[in-house]
Amino acid sequence: MLTVLVLLGAACLALLVRDAWMLRHIPALDADAQPSGSPSVAVIIPARNEERSIALSAGGVLAQTYGPLRLTVIDDHSTDATAAVLARLQAHAEAERMQVLPSAPLPPEWKGKCWACWQGAQATASDWLLFLDADTKPQPRLVSAALAYAQQHQLDLLTLMPFMELGTFWERTIMPAFLSMIQAAFPLHKVNRPGSGVVLANGQFILVRRELYERADGHRAVYDQVLEDVELAQAIVRAGGRMRAVDGSAVLRVRMYTSGAEVREGLMKNAIAGLRNGGLRSTWAGMRQIIVALTPPLLLLAALWAQLRRWPARQRRRLWRVAGAVAGFAAWSWGDFVRRLYRLPRRYGLLFPLGLAAYMAISAMAAWRIWRGVGVQWKGRTYKK
Numbered sequence: 001m002l003t004v005l006v007l008l009g010a011a012c013l014a015l016l017v018r019d020a021w022m023l024r025h026i027p028a029l030d031a032d033a034q035p036s037g038s039p040s041v042a043v044i045i046p047a048r049n050e051e052r053s054i055a056l057s058a059g060g061v062l063a064q065t066y067g068p069l070r071l072t073v074i075d076d077h078s079t080d081a082t083a084a085v086l087a088r089l090q091a092h093a094e095a096e097r098m099q100v101l102p103s104a105p106l107p108p109e110w111k112g113k114c115w116a117c118w119q120g121a122q123a124t125a126s127d128w129l130l131f132l133d134a135d136t137k138p139q140p141r142l143v144s145a146a147l148a149y150a151q152q153h154q155l156d157l158l159t160l161m162p163f164m165e166l167g168t169f170w171e172r173t174i175m176p177a178f179l180s181m182i183q184a185a186f187p188l189h190k191v192n193r194p195g196s197g198v199v200l201a202n203g204q205f206i207l208v209r210r211e212l213y214e215r216a217d218g219h220r221a222v223y224d225q226v227l228e229d230v231e232l233a234q235a236i237v238r239a240g241g242r243m244r245a246v247d248g249s250a251v252l253r254v255r256m257y258t259s260g261a262e263v264r265e266g267l268m269k270n271a272i273a274g275l276r277n278g279g280l281r282s283t284w285a286g287m288r289q290i291i292v293a294l295t296p297p298l299l300l301l302a303a304l305w306a307q308l309r310r311w312p313a314r315q316r317r318r319l320w321r322v323a324g325a326v327a328g329f330a331a332w333s334w335g336d337f338v339r340r341l342y343r344l345p346r347r348y349g350l351l352f353p354l355g356l357a358a359y360m361a362i363s364a365m366a367a368w369r370i371w372r373g374v375g376v377q378w379k380g381r382t383y384k385k
Helices: 002-023 054-062 082-092 112-122 142-152 169-185 210-215 218-222 228-238 260-276 280-308 313-342 346-372
Strands: 041-047 069-075 098-102 128-132 136-138 157-161 205-209 243-247 252-254 376-378 381-383
Touching: 002 280, 002 313, 041 054, 041 112, 041 142, 054 069, 054 082, 054 136, 069 082, 069 112, 082 098, 112 128, 112 218, 112 228, 128 142, 128 210, 142 157, 142 205, 157 228, 169 260, 169 280, 169 313, 169 346, 205 210, 205 228, 218 228, 228 243, 260 346, 260 376, 280 313, 280 346, 313 346
Parallel strands: 041 069, 041 128, 069 098, 157 243
Antiparallel strands: 128 205, 136 252, 157 205, 376 381
């Protein structure tokens, strides 16, 4: 029994050390870099019921320091004041800098975001396409810095990891644990290594060379995917494109949700995509994070149990040392994780086990709703698979 606990502690410690090393080696965008030449950029924002955030995202695009770009917003049948907000923005924008297009009816089997992005791409002519989510907050040097990085590394697709704004308790508890699952399944050092077979894209920011987008058939190739960003990146790579995923927190911010209810609703949709597109990588990522989250408290409980059961003193001391080392390093590692990536106080790292448990519960609820054929709701649409 003691040997099993010690080995479990060693495995957890190894995973934590690896995570800490990877956190310090995430490639980052240089916010001051400037592109060579003046390639044209079409910025496309699909917007469905985004009255709360569309002014910041669209306004951020219009405030870019990079000149040769045009913003296209596809209003995806919004039922709130999104259209009115966009009309006010358009009234104050230069005509050649912004256009707002109402989405055509959604074709059978197409997912709404894929359809909106595809329409935006077809309505523009540019060297590059930049797909932005409507809840992003672009900083003025975003486009110039991203283009410069793509040119420097001879990329056909660049995706950025923005700074994630987390306000409420459940955002701060669940979102870091959820995003750690993605990082475990798609380690960036593998994503950025050509030929690794690990491909990741973040739909909040995808900059893609039009030539490769068209060669891969763009969003039409992934028309029915909830996880359309990853599937699009895989299509680009299959078409011979080069891609990278880097830290763009210096030039891009996002707040995905503003309450626990929104976190639950949004992550249930993401859980459906995970269940549909899972496989060994996602299964391993889930098991890995469970080991990382549960081993420290499990070892501490085991040490306390051994104390109460009066194990031999030598075994108790050894177990306490292992439990203390693993729990101590886990607390430091989780604290460093939330401080570096989310600028939260280190104490929020102690909530990592709770956040992972909450995400697992959300995933289980999504699986139950799929099994029952009910599906989950997101912005007025039902996703059943």
